[in-house]
Amino acid sequence: MKNFLALLLTLFLGYMIIASLSNNEAFPKYGEADVSSRVSQRYIDRNVTENPGEVLYGEATNLESGSANTIAAIVTDYRSFDTLGEVTVLTVSALGVALLLGGAKQSRIELNFKPNFMLRVGSRALFGIILMTGMYISIHGHLTPGGGFPGGSMIASSLLLLYLADDEFRANIKGVKVIQSVAGSAYVIAGLLGLFIGTYFLENLLDTAVLGDLFSAGMIPIIYVLIGFKVGSEISRIIDNFLTEESV
Amino acid sequence: MLQYVAIVLIMLGLYGLLTQRNIIKIIVSLNILEIGVNLFIVSVGFVDGGLAPIFTSTYNSSVDFSFVDPLPQALVLTAIVIGVGTTALGLALAKNIYQKYGTFEIDEMGEE
Numbered sequence: 160m161k162n163f164l165a166l167l168l169t170l171f172l173g174y175m176i177i178a179s180l181s182n183n184e185a186f187p188k189y190g191e192a193d194v195s196s197r198v199s200q201r202y203i204d205r206n207v208t209e210n211p212g213e214v215l216y217g218e219a220t221n222l223e224s225g226s227a228n229t230i231a232a233i234v235t236d237y238r239s240f241d242t243l244g245e246v247t248v249l250t251v252s253a254l255g256v257a258l259l260l261g262g263a264k265q266s267r268i269e270l271n272f273k274p275n276f277m278l279r280v281g282s283r284a285l286f287g288i289i290l291m292t293g294m295y296i297s298i299h300g301h302l303t304p305g306g307g308f309p310g311g312s313m314i315a316s317s318l319l320l321l322y323l324a325d326d327e328f329r330a331n332i333k334g335v336k337v338i339q340s341v342a343g344s345a346y347v348i349a350g351l352l353g354l355f356i357g358t359y360f361l362e363n364l365l366d367t368a369v370l371g372d373l374f375s376a377g378m379i380p381i382i383y384v385l386i387g388f389k390v391g392s393e394i395s396r397i398i399d400n401f402l403t404e405e406s407v
Numbered sequence: 408m409l410q411y412v413a414i415v416l417i418m419l420g421l422y423g424l425l426t427q428r429n430i431i432k433i434i435v436s437l438n439i440l441e442i443g444v445n446l447f448i449v450s451v452g453f454v455d456g457g458l459a460p461i462f463t464s465t466y467n468s469s470v471d472f473s474f475v476d477p478l479p480q481a482l483v484l485t486a487i488v489i490g491v492g493t494t495a496l497g498l499a500l501a502k503n504i505y506q507k508y509g510t511f512e513i514d515e516m517g518e519e
Contacts, residue, residue, distance in 0.1 A: 162426045165425035169421050173414055173417075180410070187451070189450055189453060190453055190455040191454070191455065192453060192476055194452070194475070198478070199477055203460060214462060227462040229460035230461075230481045230484065238481065242485060245486075248489050248492065249488060249489060249492045252496045253495075255496045255499070256496055259502075304459065308484055308485060311488075371464065393492070397492075401495075401498070401499070
């Protein structure tokens with residue numbers, strides 16, 4: 160009976176959502192979004208506050224936001240304050256996991272199988288490749304798809320591989336904590352620098368250079384690498400908390 | 408059409424949240440709900456034949472092309488990682504509950 164009521168409720172809610180969205184002029188049909196009438200067009204053309212000229216790959220200089228990847232420009236430049244908030248949410252959830260699962264003396268959870276020599280050596284070789292790919296994606300966040308968030312997750316997944324392939328392995332959690340704190344503080348300090356040297360919090364102080372170069376877009380690559388370290392160390396800590404237990 | 412699939416996913420997640428009495432199943436429902444919301448947000452910005460909003464050397468302003476909306480993608484990019492964090496927190500709570508009661512079923516708790 161209760162399940163039936165829940166089914167009725169969800170069907171009713173779903174019908175209401177679909178009815179309100181279909182034949183609604185403000186809501187575009189799938190694939191027919193009119194980007195030019197939205198605020199997003201200003202992010203693409205980089206003319207939110209001023210008009211610096213046409214955005215041309217390899218030519219345009221001194222743009223409002225010099226990142227070739229528009230998503231990176233939004234995440235770490237136009238809406239960097241939002242991103243700082245979301246990184247804080249991730250920090251708080253990682254702290255919550257540590258509070259719930261962490262204890263005084265921690266040791267590895269026993270795996271159900273004994274990893275053999277080949278698995279341990281092979282996973283170590285793969286670890287380096289995955290770690291390097293994660294770093295690459297973090298550093299090139301302003302030029303290619305990806306950025307700090309996927310790159311950080313990739314760094315953490317390389318650690319997870321070692322945890323699963325070796326029943327003795329334990330990451331240097333103290334070092335991970337240091338990376339997490341330093342990256343988080345550096346993000347806030349970068350914001351405060353903008354406040355003190357420039358005019359507003361998280362202002363892009365550095366020169367934006369030529370669109371498409373590796374050393375371009377001012378603060379964006381720096382902030383994205385910091386986010387990569389922060390996300391990577393936090394998810395590594397979560398993984399470590401789940402795969403260890405209090406030793407008896 | 409993808410938008411309706413996303414709405415169906417959201418409703419599936421909501422139904423799971425309302426009916427399931429197992430903590431792991433509740434967390435899985437929450438994840439389905441979250442994937443549905445993320446898909447819906449991304450689908451709002453899709454343009455037929457649109458390119459990823461990244462300037463590269465292969466196309467310049469003389470060629471006629473259109474970008475998909477970058478704003479929903481930027482929002483979802485961060486939301487995915489936040490989803491991982493909240494799921495981890497939920498699973499940590501579930502682990503503690505299992506250690507205390509020895510079961511994941513809400514109905515069987517408190518009976519000892």
